[in-house]
Each structure stands twice: as structure tokens, then as C-alpha cells.
Amino acid sequence: MNLPHIDFSVITPELIVIATALVVMLAEFVGAHATPSPTRSHRIALIALLGLVLAALAAVAGLGRAATDIQGMLVADDLGRYLELVVLLAAALGLLLAWDYLPQFTKMHSEYYALYLLAVVGMMFMGKSTELITLFVSLEILSVALYVLTGFHRGQLAAGEAALKYFLLGAFSSAFFIYGAALLYGDTGSTHLVDIAARASGGFLTLAGLALLLVGFGFKLAVVPFHMWTPDVYQGAPTPVTAFMSVGTKAAAFVALFRVLQAAGVSYATWSLVLALLATLTMTWGNLAALRQSSLKRMLAYSSIAHAGYMLIGVTAGMQLGLSAVLFYLFAYAFMNIGAFAVVSLLERPGYHATQDATIDAARGLFARKPLLAVVMAIFLLSLAGVPPLAGFFGKLYLFNAAVQSGWIWLAIVGMINSVVSAYYYLRVTVLMFMTEADETSFLRSPLSNATGLAIAVAMVGTLLLGIFAGPWLQQLGQAALAFAGS
Amino acid sequence: MTLILFAFLALIALAGGLGVVLSRNPVHSALSLLLNFASIAVIYFLLHAQFLGVVQVIVYAGAIVVLFLFVVMLIGGNIGPYRHGSRTVTSVIAVGLAAAFLALVVWSVVQVLPMSATPVGAPDAGSVQAVGMALYTDYLVPFELASLLLLVGMLGGVVLARRYQPFAEDETQ
Numbered sequence: 001m002n003l004p005h006i007d008f009s010v011i012t013p014e015l016i017v018i019a020t021a022l023v024v025m026l027a028e029f030v031g032a033h034a035t036p037s038p039t040r041s042h043r044i045a046l047i048a049l050l051g052l053v054l055a056a057l058a059a060v061a062g063l064g065r066a067a068t069d070i071q072g073m074l075v076a077d078d079l080g081r082y083l084e085l086v087v088l089l090a091a092a093l094g095l096l097l098a099w100d101y102l103p104q105f106t107k108m109h110s111e112y113y114a115l116y117l118l119a120v121v122g123m124m125f126m127g128k129s130t131e132l133i134t135l136f137v138s139l140e141i142l143s144v145a146l147y148v149l150t151g152f153h154r155g156q157l158a159a160g161e162a163a164l165k166y167f168l169l170g171a172f173s174s175a176f177f178i179y180g181a182a183l184l185y186g187d188t189g190s191t192h193l194v195d196i197a198a199r200a201s202g203g204f205l206t207l208a209g210l211a212l213l214l215v216g217f218g219f220k221l222a223v224v225p226f227h228m229w230t231p232d233v234y235q236g237a238p239t240p241v242t243a244f245m246s247v248g249t250k251a252a253a254f255v256a257l258f259r260v261l262q263a264a265g266v267s268y269a270t271w272s273l274v275l276a277l278l279a280t281l282t283m284t285w286g287n288l289a290a291l292r293q294s295s296l297k298r299m300l301a302y303s304s305i306a307h308a309g310y311m312l313i314g315v316t317a318g319m320q321l322g323l324s325a326v327l328f329y330l331f332a333y334a335f336m337n338i339g340a341f342a343v344v345s346l347l348e349r350p351g352y353h354a355t356q357d358a359t360i361d362a363a364r365g366l367f368a369r370k371p372l373l374a375v376v377m378a379i380f381l382l383s384l385a386g387v388p389p390l391a392g393f394f395g396k397l398y399l400f401n402a403a404v405q406s407g408w409i410w411l412a413i414v415g416m417i418n419s420v421v422s423a424y425y426y427l428r429v430t431v432l433m434f435m436t437e438a439d440e441t442s443f444l445r446s447p448l449s450n451a452t453g454l455a456i457a458v459a460m461v462g463t464l465l466l467g468i469f470a471g472p473w474l475q476q477l478g479q480a481a482l483a484f485a486g487s
Numbered sequence: 488m489t490l491i492l493f494a495f496l497a498l499i500a501l502a503g504g505l506g507v508v509l510s511r512n513p514v515h516s517a518l519s520l521l522l523n524f525a526s527i528a529v530i531y532f533l534l535h536a537q538f539l540g541v542v543q544v545i546v547y548a549g550a551i552v553v554l555f556l557f558v559v560m561l562i563g564g565n566i567g568p569y570r571h572g573s574r575t576v577t578s579v580i581a582v583g584l585a586a587a588f589l590a591l592v593v594w595s596v597v598q599v600l601p602m603s604a605t606p607v608g609a610p611d612a613g614s615v616q617a618v619g620m621a622l623y624t625d626y627l628v629p630f631e632l633a634s635l636l637l638l639v640g641m642l643g644g645v646v647l648a649r650r651y652q653p654f655a656e657d658e659t660q
Binding site: 025 | 624625628629636638639640642647649
């Protein structure tokens with residue numbers, strides 16, 4: 001009997017986060033009869049944050065090293081390590097948002113942070129999977145954890161509705177994914193991506209399998225026409241969860257999609273046209289629907305659909321150019337989107353039974369009340385719209401550039417037109433903040449939370465720095481992309 | 488011997504299947520389904536597909552029938568016979584679909600006739616030992632990840648099922 005050789009260094013960051021999740025879960029039992037209180041919640045959050053930072057350090061320490069793997073199922077390459085960094089960054093920022101937000105509506109702090117960390121683990125594993133069963137199980141770990149986190153605010157009907165919707169449609173999309181995996185297995189006799197790449201027939205089974213996998217990915221990425229759940233779920237979920245999952249899930253699913261497409265066994269010409277059409281639909285629909293939203297969270301949800309469309313342009317552009325552009329965009333998106341959600345979370349009325357959803361009117365006259373906050377929010381929104389010299393501008397520039405260089409000129413033009421359309425709804429909020437008087441509809445949580453302030457500051461610095469040092473950073477990511485495309 | 492056993496089990500499975508369709512009481516239908524699943528599981532064992540047989544018992548006969556029964560009990564098991572305004576229409580559609588499915592099965596069986604006597608894959612591919620070996624060596628990673636998935640499921644169940652206690656200061660608001 002041959003026991004398999006397991007190289008645990010492949011999954012060091014994941015192991016750290018798993019251990020932290022277990023510690024956080026058991027922290028509930030330390031100190032008998034300890035009543036849940038904000039201080040206690042902060043202590044648990046601090047442990048979780050430390051775990052995330054340690055895991056990020058472990059991922060950074062591995063950067064540049066040669067790729068290693070466990071039985072061809074999980075691989076630690078630079079692509080995987082950058083993905084871990086995006087996910088951990090989003091998780092840390094989302095955790096800071098939850099710091100003071102969570103005690104407002106629940107006592108189940110251990111459970112929240114444990115589920116949160118396990119969702120992080122699922123995302124990290126998903127981006128490192130090179131085998132379909134492993135990929136599917138990781139996808140389920142993150143999905144199930146997010147279903148529960150979505151419904152965490154028990155005092156709100158909208159949260160329950162969102163969780164149920166997410167769960168039912170998510171289970172449905174999982175079926176598509178597993179069916180696609182089964183067809184690919186039937187075609188090649190293996191679930192390893194390497195074998196699929198080598199043996200795929202390229203016939204009906206391959207195409208059908210790949211198409212079904214694409215549906216599964218499309219759901220997780222909130223790609224039109226698989227986006228129906230997104231506005232309700234993003235609106236109903238607690239804002240820290242929304243902020244985290246809008247970035248984390250996308251990052252994990254995009255990297256996994258790249259891995260699957262590289263091994264698709266189908267020519268680039270076949271799938272790139274499908275992706276180009278999906279990207280066009282997604283950008284256009286997301287931006288048009290965002291124009292007429294009055295809820296800030298719903299508007300950002302549609303904007304996140306549109307951003308998934310922009311990133312699909314990068315996927316369409318192919319492995320080398322497209323991958324580095326998508327990675328860059330994911331980092332930029334993590335900073336600017338979570339930053340915007342952080343400000344939105346301050347505009348929501350707290351409390352168990354209160355309707356927490358903030359309308360855009362809540363931002364009225366924010367500049368007069370808190371000038372700094374208004375300026376920062378404006379910068380996040382401008383970056384999302386793609387105004388130079390912010391991170392979002394360079395993200396889009398690289399994506400469109402990759403598209404043009406690989407011959408997708410019309411796609412780049414569609415993307416630019418969409419950016420212009422999107423500027424309308426981002427600027428509408430900005431105008432409300434700067435040019436109107438505060439009235440009874442406007443609101444701001446007070447006292448302002450220090451943790452949220454820290455998250456906003458980090459996101460702000462990131463948005464500015466990524467804009468300034470865009471070139472060198474893209475080169476860094478380009479090396480990871482090159483190593484992946486060549487492998 | 489095998490043939491006699493097979494015929495016996497097939498008859499029980501058929502009886503179970505008919506019971507599912509014909510009984511008026513949903514609980515009886517679910518229990519007939521259980522009979523059907525169990526006899527098919529034994530047929531799998533006869534075919535040396537041990538793993539398939541065990542899965543059939545645990546997942547189908549165990550989990551899924553219990554799930555059915557839960558739903559039936561929740562919405563009231565004793566709802567009695569349905570009001571059937573368009574009974575004939577439903578019957579025609581159901582019989583038509585069943586006939587189409589039967590035709591599909593017969594057609595696909597005819598396609599592979601005459602059947603070869605050589606088993607597909609290794610003779611013990613479906614044995615508990617072979618599956619266990621594969622699970623703990625080749626597929627160790629997804630197996631271990633599944634334990635995380637179960638942990639998430641348990642935590643989620645606790646969170647969703649727990650009686651909610653809002654904060655004291657919230658109740659006064």
C-alpha cells in the first residue's frame with residue numbers, strides 16, 4: 001500500500017486560516033457564562049484578523065517560488081498566491097467593516113467569523129484547484145458559508161429572502177457545474193485538468209461539458225443571464241458580507257475559470273466568442289439597470305455585475321495579456337469596491353429591526369457634514385467609473401488594451417461606451433453628496449467606527465497607490481501570468 | 488441461483504414502483520419508494536457493485552426517502568385523495584411520458600446488444616476496498632475538503648436553527 005506523499009507547504013496559507021477558523025469557533029467556550037458583548041466580539045475579530053494577516057504573509061513568502069502541487073489536485077503557483085492575496089485582502093477589509101457593524105444586530109460572533117473564515121478558505125482552495133472534484137468541493141465550501149452569512153441578519157425579512165434565493169439558485173447552478181464535470185469525465189476518463197487538456201475529444205461531450213461548467217461559473221461571477229440573484233442577495237446580506245463576497249467570490253471564480261479554460265481541450269476561437277458575447281451582455285445590462293436604482297447597495301450590486309463584465313473582457317483576451325489585466329483589476333476592485341461599501345455601511349441606520357438599506361438620499365449633503373468622508377467616497381466612485389489617475393482607470397485601461405492586442409477591438413469599444421454610461425450613476429451620488437443640502441432623509445452613523453475608518457483608509461491608500469504604481473505592479477502580475485500560460 | 492434472486496428482487500422492485508404511483512396516500516407512496524430503492528440496492532450487490540449498493544441504501548433509501556417523508560409530514564400527510572378536475576389529462580400526459588421513457592430505455596439497451604460478458608473495468612472496481620483505497624490515497628484532498636464542507640454545513644445549521652435573541656437595548660428601541 002502506497003501512502004500518498006503530501007507536501008503541506010502547498011497549502012500553508014489555507015492551513016493557517018482553517019486553524020484560525022477553528023480557534024474562533026471554540027472561542028465561544030472560553031470563559032464560562034461569558035455574555036456576548038461588543039468587546040468579546042472585538043476579541044474574536046482580532047484573532048480572525050491575525051489569522052488572515054499571517055496567511056497573507058505566508059502567501060507573500062511563497063511568491064516567486066517554483067510551482068508545487070499535491071497529487072495534481074491543488075497547485076501552489078504564483079497565480080494561486082496572488083489570488084490568495086486578493087481574497088485575504090478583501091476578507092481583512094470586510095472583517096474591519098464587520099467589527100462594529102456585527103454587534104449591532106447579532107450575538108453570534110464566533111459563528112459569524114468562523115463561517116466567514118471558512119468561506120475564505122473555500123475561495124483560496126478554489127483558486128488553487130487543478131482537478132474538478134476538488135474545485136467543486138471548494139466551490140461548495142464557499143457557497144454554503146455565504147448562503148448562511150447572507151441570511152445572518154435574522155431581524156430582516158429581506159435577509160431571509162436573499163439567503164433563500166441565493167441557496168436555491170446556487171444549488172441549481174451547482175447541479176449545472178457537476179453535470180458539466182461529469183460530461184468532461186465521460187469524455188476523457190479523468191477529472192484532472194491536465195488529463196482533460198491532453199485527452200479531450202473536442203466533440204459534443206467536451207463542448208457540452210465546458211458549456212455547463214461555464215453556466216456554473218457564470219452564476220458565481222454574476223454574469224448576465226445568470227445574474228438574477230445578485231441585486232437581492234447583495235441588498236439583503238449584511239453590508240460587510242456583501243463587500244467581501246462581491247470581491248472574493250469573483251476573484252476565486254475568475255482564477256478557476258482561467259485554469260479550466262486553459263485545459264478546456266477546445267480551441268481559443270470556440271470559447272472566446274461566447275465569452276465576448278457574455279461580457280457585452282453583462283456590462284450593458286449591469287450598467288443600464290444600475291442607472292435606475294435608488295438603493296445604494298442595489299446600485300453597487302448592478303455595478304458589480306457590470307464589473308464582472310469588464311473582467312470577462314480580460315478572460316476573452318486570453319491567457320497571457322488577459323490574465324495579468326484581470327489580476328490587476330481584481331486588486332483594484334478589492335480596494336475601490338470595498339471602500340465604497342464601507343462608506344455605504346456608515347450611511348445605514350443600525351439596529352436589529354431597522355431597515356438598514358441606505359437609499360442614495362442618505363448621502364445628501366455628506367460633504368457639509370463630513371467633508372473628508374465625502375471626498376473619499378467620491379474618489380472610490382470615480383475610481384469605479386474609471387477616472388484617471390485612480391486604480392480603476394488603469395484596471396480598465398489594461399483590460400481594454402489586452403482586448404485590442406488580441407484582436408477584440410469591438411469588445412474594447414463596447415467596454416468604453418459602458419464606462420461612460422456607468423459614470424452617470426456614480427456621479428449622481430457624488431453630486432448628491434457635494435451639491436445638495438442635508439435634509440431629514442440624510443443619515444450618518446455616529447460615532448464613526450474606528451475599524452471602518454481604518455478599512456476606508458486602507459482602501460483609499462490602495463486605490464491611490466495602485467494608480468500611481470500601476471506599471472510595475474502589472475509587470476509583477478504579468479510574470480505570474482506568463483508562468484501560468486507557459487505551464 | 489442468481490437468476491432466481493434477480494427475478495424475485497425485480498418483482499419486488501416493480502411492486503414498489505407500482506405502489507408509488509398507485510397509492511392515494513403520499514406516505515404509502517414514500518414507503519413503496521423505499522421498498523423499490525432497497526430491492527435495487529440488493530440487485531447492485533448481486534452485480535458486485537458493493538459501493539453502489541451501499542450508496543443506494545444510505546443516500547436514496549436513507550436520506551432522500553426521509554426527506555420526502557419530512558416534506559409530506561410537514562404539509563400534512565393526511566391530505567386525502569386529490570381533487571381531480573383534469574385527471575384524464577394528467578393521466579394521458581403521465582402515461583405518454585412513461586411510454587417515451589420506456590422506449591428510450593429499450594432503444595438504448597438494443598443498441599448495445601448482444602451484450603458482452605466481459606465486465607467493465609477491474610473486477611473489484613466497485614468493492615468497498617477499492618473505493619476506500621481510492622478515497623484515502625488518490626482522492627485524499629477532496630475527501631479532506633469534504634470534511635470542511637461538513638463543518639460549514641453544521642455551523643450553518645446551528646446559526647439558522649438557533650432561536651434568535653436580540654440585544655436588550657434593541658428590544659427597548
